[in-house]
Amino acid sequence: MSPLSPRVLIIGAGQSGLYLGHQLLKNGYEVGLITSKTSPEIRNGPASVTQFAFPSTRALEEQAGLDQWRGIAPRFDRVRMSLRAPEQPPTEFSGSFGNSPIARRIGGHAVSVDRRVKMSHWLEYFEDQGGKVYIHGVTPADLEYFVRMYDLVVVAVGAGELGSMFSVDPGRSSGGHERVVTQAILDGVAWDGDQQVDVYSTIGGEVFFTPVLTEHGEATSVTMLANPGAALDASGMAGRDPGPLLAGMQTLLREYLPDVYERIRHLGVGDLVGGRNSLTQTRFTPAVRRPVAELHGKPVLGMADVVITSDPVAGQGWANSTFCAQAYADAIVAHQGEWDAAFMEAAFETFYQERGRHAAVFSDMVHGFWSGQMPEHFGELMGAVLQHQEVADRWIGGFDDPADYERWMFDPRSARDYIASVVEAKAN
Known part of the structure; x- marks a missing residue:
């Protein structure tokens, strides 16, 4: 570590913030991390949209010493696609992750770990490795004291006032379209053969069935995605009360994907793994934002969901977060100059060109399939x-x-x- 190495403050304890924190600790940096929730509060809080660690993401987690669920989390190495065009029989195929060079080297399987489990463990491990954790509010006004203590500030919280500091870049696309996501993590879902990711795609939206590791063991995440107002938009289903909302998901599936409905028709609120916190609904519009903002007179660097969010149908959330954090870690370790806006913009540009823009094209491809814009x-x-x-x-x-x-x-x-x-x- 050079004499110019900064004291780094990371705001946010998600996939990207904790991954970057661990990588910098490994390289001898002094790292502080601000989060509004303790690890028990994360572990016992509401679920987030289910994410995937595909083979290349798993490889990065493994080399960072963060692949802590090897042999515990359910493994899957295939995705089965079922495309449902109106008044036509389903078009179905499945494929494996295992043919890429990375997959052949480390194994072609993917895993999905409930974010509450993963982030609470990583946060505790961060402290064990010598990282400084501040449990504190994370609005811009709250941070004036903290940002003056550190040389480099990285913002990894994409929502609220902090996220709004970073302006949208109209010249770039994340492949994003406004989406409504409704999700239930359930026990007792029916599977036909081996577990894998099952994707059902219709003109009204998509449904994912994903094996996932939770605090209570293996379960299945049933994730429903839709454009606002489309057939699988469950946002009008009795607010966030778990009974009517789960019943609403079942009602929509019974009407538009009756064979998919059969997989969960027998399940009720008592089958939500961990109770009502395992049913969630959110709405968001993905975008690419400029990577640099100003906080109390200091340039700060946005990371991952702060600066690029993609349509969840492409499954790139954890990949983008991890690859962005790794690109930033590499840039910080290699850098010898000022920790200024030019450095920050270059670090983001490396990630965007190597990974981010490709994830955007993937999202647009999926959207184009149903909008009639495919070549x-x-x-x-x-x-x-x-x-x-x-x-x-x-x-x-x-x-x-x-x-x-x-x-x-x-x-x-x-x-x-x-x-x-x-x-x-x-x-x-």
């Missing part, structure tokens, strides 16, 4: 996905490595050349 050659791609498992695996592998879509999928000639190479290889 003409996508009909050929879909035919190849249904005929060739290698193509299906590469399609699903993009959840882990969305940059790969740009290499083979979006350009018609590249897509056709790739499909032809698969057909030729099978013929030989």
Whole structure:
């Protein structure tokens, strides 16, 4: 660590904030972290939207010493897609994460750990490793004292007044569209065969079934996504009361996805794992924001959800958070100059070009599927996905490595050349 190494303050105890904190502690930095909740309050609080640690995210967590649920969390290595166009039979395929170089090296499976479990453990471990935790309010007014104690301030809280300090960048897209998310973490969900991520996609929204590790053991997250006012928008279902809201989810599924409804029709409020806190509903509009804001006269750096949020249908939340935090950790360790806005903008640009923009394109691809904006050659791609498992695996592998879509999928000639190479290889 150089003489110019800063004392770093991180605001927010989520995936990105705690990951960055642990990485900087490993490199000998003095790190403080502000959060409004203690670890027991996080552990016993409301659920967040379920996230995934795909193989490449798992690899980063592993090398950071944060893969603490190996052998405990339910593993899955496949995604099954069921596309439901109006008045047509379902189009279904499944694929594996296991063909990317990272997946082959560390294992192609993914895991999902309830955020309450993960963040409370990481926060306690951060203190155990020598990090300083301040339990304090996190509005801009609250932070005047703290920001003067540190050389570099990183904001990892995307909501409320802190998030609003960072202005939207109109020249960039996160692939975001306003979304309503309704989710229940349940025990007793019916599975057909091995557990994996099951995705049901209709013109009215999407439904994810995900195996997840909770404080009470293995469970299933049932996550319903919809544009406001679309068929699977459950926001009008009796507010946040768990009984009517869960019944409302079931009602919508019975009407629009009756076979999916059969998987949870027998479940009630008593099957919510951990009680009413495991049923949640939220609405948000993803966006890309400028990475630098000013807090009490000091430039501060926004990270992860503060500066880029993507549509949850793409499953990139924890990936974006982790890769952004790693990019920032690398930039901080390598930097020898002033901790100014130029440094902050360069650190964000590295992350955005390497990962963020690809996640945005992935989100737009999914949205375009139902809005009629897909390129003409996508009909050929879909035919190849249904005929060739290698193509299906590469399609699903993009959840882990969305940059790969740009290499083979979006350009018609590249897509056709790739499909032809698969057909030729099978013929030989």
